[in-house]
Amino acid sequence: xKSHYSDPTTSxxxxxxxxxxxxxxxxxxxxxxxxxxxxxxxxxxxxxxxETEHEKHLSRITIVxxxxxxxxxxxxxQLDRMVPVHRVVNxxxxxxxxxxxxxxxxxxxxxxxxxxxxEALRLATAFGAKTVDAxxxxxxxxxxxxxxxxxxxxxxxxxxxxVEVSRTGxxxxxxxxxxx
Numbered sequence: 001x002k003s004h005y006s007d008p009t010t011s012x013x014x015x016x017x018x019x020x021x022x023x024x025x026x027x028x029x030x031x032x033x034x035x036x037x038x039x040x041x042x043x044x045x046x047x048x049x050x051e052t053e054h055e056k057h058l059s060r061i062t063i064v065x066x067x068x069x070x071x072x073x074x075x076x077x078q079l080d081r082m083v084p085v086h087r088v089v090n091x092x093x094x095x096x097x098x099x100x101x102x103x104x105x106x107x108x109x110x111x112x113x114x115x116x117x118x119e120a121l122r123l124a125t126a127f128g129a130k131t132v133d134a135x136x137x138x139x140x141x142x143x144x145x146x147x148x149x150x151x152x153x154x155x156x157x158x159x160x161x162x163v164e165v166s167r168t169g170x171x172x173x174x175x176x177x178x179x180x
Contacts, residue, residue, distance in 0.1 A: 012068040016045075018091040018098060018172045019076065020180055024084040025051045025059040033061065033085075036078055042067065046100075046147075046169030058086065060180070064170045087180060095175040101168040102150045104129070107138040107161045116160050123160075127153045138163070 023029050030049055037044050046064035051057070065075060072090075080088045091098070108116040117139075124131060124141050127149065133140035143153055147170060154165055174180060 012070065014066050015069060015072060016064065016066045016092065017072045017075075018096070018170060019063045019065065019079065020089045020091055020172060021061040021063065021079055022086040022088075022180060023059050023061060024086070025057045026084065029059070029084045030061070032082065033063075033079065036082070037065070037075075040078075042071070042075055048169045048171055062170055062172050089174070089180050091172045091174060096172050097175060098146060098170050098172040099144055100147045100150050100170055101142070101144045102154065103132070103166045104141045104143060104154060104157055104162070105138060105164040106141070106157050107163045109137060109161070113137070120157065120160050123153070123156050129153065 021033065023033070034044070034047075036042075042065060044063055044065055046062070048062045049059055052060040065072070067075070076088050076090060079085055106120050108120070120139055120141075121131075123129075124139070124143075127143055128145070129141040129143040131139055132142045141153075141157075143150055150167065154162065
């Protein structure tokens, strides 16, 4: 299957877009949205979902995707036409806050273990990461921040002894008093 991302025209560049989609919290909604993306060859770079309005049984889906402006506009229009979708908001088009949570496991073995432990703690402090677990040979750090900062932290921890990473994907919200 040919992807819509493989052949952007020379006049259109590939953009990144953060879409917040308010949907009914019912079985199959996420599968239908994922099916829309996969069926048309669109890529989901990040996906987070949670019920946000318990009384109304509504969930908020944050999708990070990329493509040409035409493809991204088509994605938004197709999402907006789906029955369980109440609203689609392009947060890349307005002032917004975007954060990602990561749990990063680092292990130190060998003769430089003490030095690596201290360097891991120094880097964690510099990035504002919280130590959520510590043993004689390892740490698990919790870091919340922009995806670029999370990525830089992970890259630095690779040199120290990165073992495992768990990331949430983007959570985003528009600035100001207005709701989505």
